[in-house]
Amino acid sequence: MNRRLAIKQVLILAGGVVLLPSCLRNEGKSTLSLSNLDISLSQEQLLADIAEIMIPKTDTPGAKDLKLHLFVLKMVDDCSAPEDQLKFTKGLAYFEGLNADELKNRIAEVNSGKPGIPEASVDFYRIMKGRVIGGYLNSKYVMSNLVIWELVPGRYNGYFPVKTA
């Protein structure tokens, strides 16, 4: 409870109770057991939607198929510095309560660096995007099928010819 109170106070200091994340309401919790982040089930779903907008399903799996949003949560929860964790949860609010088109538009705006976007949201987006990209490139699917990573290369060629188009 003290932690929530602390978050509430920080949010108030940061400019108003309207940014209260849904975790302060009585709602379903994230499906992951998190130690530092307070994320609701609906926020987790929102993160899945944002990740899917960043890396959509095409003829190959997208972010939702690879559960990249859960990877992001795990990494931010375990590996990010406390100040980045705070930015992450705080900045997420800016993307809440939008329909699918609105969400996509908002992501396009933030991605383009449009002026006037709340700083915390820019920070959230940077952290989210970096982790989604890292999770994608380091996923079993990509490493096994698209950008192959070899455990035992057994060779080295310093003059490997590059095919030109």
Place this chain on the structure above:
Amino acid sequence: MANINIDSRKKNTFDAIVVGSGISGGWAAKEFTEKGLKTLVLERGRDVKHIVDYPTTNKYPYEFEHRGELTQAVREESPIASRCYAFREDAMHFFVKDKEHPYVQEKPFDWIRGYQVGGKSLLWARQTQRWSDFDFEGPKRDDFAVDWPIRYRDIDSWYSYVERFAGISGHKDGLQALPDGDFLPAYPLNAVEDYFKKVVGSKYANRHVISSRCAHLSAPKQIHFDQGRGQCQNRVLCQRGCPFGGYFSSNSSTLPWAEKTGNLTLKPFSVVESVIYDDRLGKATGVRVVDTNTKEVTEYYAKVIFVNAAAINTNLILLNSTSTRFPQGLGNDSGVLGKYVAFHNYSARISAEYDGLKEFTKDGRNPSDGGYMPRFRNLLKQETDFKRGYAAGFNASRSPLRDTSGFGAELKAQLLNKELGPWRVGSHMMGETIPKESNYVKLDASKKDDWGIPLLKISVDYDDNDAKMKQDYIEQMTEMFTEAGFKNITPNVSSQAPGLDIHEMGGVRMGYDPKTSILNKWNQLHACKNVFVTDGACMTSTSTQNPSLTYMALTARAVDYAVSMMRKNEL
């Protein structure tokens, strides 16, 4: 009672005791046991058996919970270890965590340690260049430290001896500054490394870029198969321990070899508190050991003792070995024990891009890490306002062009893009630092560790010579990169503390004169002839080459000498 004591003394008596199982301790164990001596190897950490105890060795990146990254909790708990490039999720179980083994920093010093059987030989960067007389004659010519009591001719054949067994890959480059060895085939330079070699070779008379020489089995011989090792498979995941035994470590090579003789007793969880000196006999009789789990104290006895606890801990043990004869630490009549500690200056790097040779890339992985430039500064004569010089690494690679500015299908396509970007080149310096009395380690007067052993206090810093050398490295590399037509040349000067180079040396230096050194030319204490030090602590100066190969050669040479003296009853 008397009989029980005699029995227990007999049970705890060996021909030789080796303190430490890292790169030099492993060699001492191999040499002693091969010569038929019953040898006790004491290791303060746990056992790590080759292959069996490499839990991460065959994992894919996505099998690590955090894809290799350190968690915030680990970084907060071990800020020092976390600064080491190899302390990542795949190998952090082979490093000492800060909290487990505290020490006192009078000045910032990142002490990176591996407390387990094999020590840091599991984790090392595997670069193995010989020293030359430019190095052994350095202190005398340039008037610092004390003269080395050996020259290249004293160690040449021992280099060959350890190279043949360990397996060192390299070219015979015929360079004055970097003698050739007994090599397996070298790993080749790639297209841009080769190009840079040609540019440097054509513009500068005494500057050379060669294939790094490294302790990898590029083409193993029977002696390596006999160790149970096989060809390096270019995984470059070495810090996890290699299931092929592709690189040299105590675990894959010297310790199993020693074990096969039937003469080895290896005791993990055994920290040496001190060497026992007998005032009446005038020599050391054994070591006092604390069991790290039970804290029980046991004494072990032997005719000869090799202290190979890793440079700084070897200093600690000798400083803590006090007696009526040696109130300041074993062999420390001169008062120089713990002083003149030095290291390698790795605090500058430089990177750039090259637009040419786009018809090539590299395929597979190079375990040698690419190119190496032996020292060229102040080599034949003094030419700058700083002493000595630096070696430099040089490597080049290409990776796909990935513009991550977009999102959606466009971003996804970029991430999967196979089109390669330009070659990126990089170099790092390895500078010789000058051993000084003011760079020292000593025992803390009051603080002790969990085993009752005084904490070590470290006071080691850079000096003006290091700053000038670093500046020169940046200037010279910038000039060479410019000559080669590299673009976006970006120097990167770090403020990393000494220690992070993991090349700490000295404190128990070799020398001719017992008044100014601790060890003689056989790595034997001037004042206590049956105790030897052949790890980094023995180094009189640091040169610019990675030091491990020299520790191996000095160790094999010292064991050979010790055993010949024992056979003549002169030890």
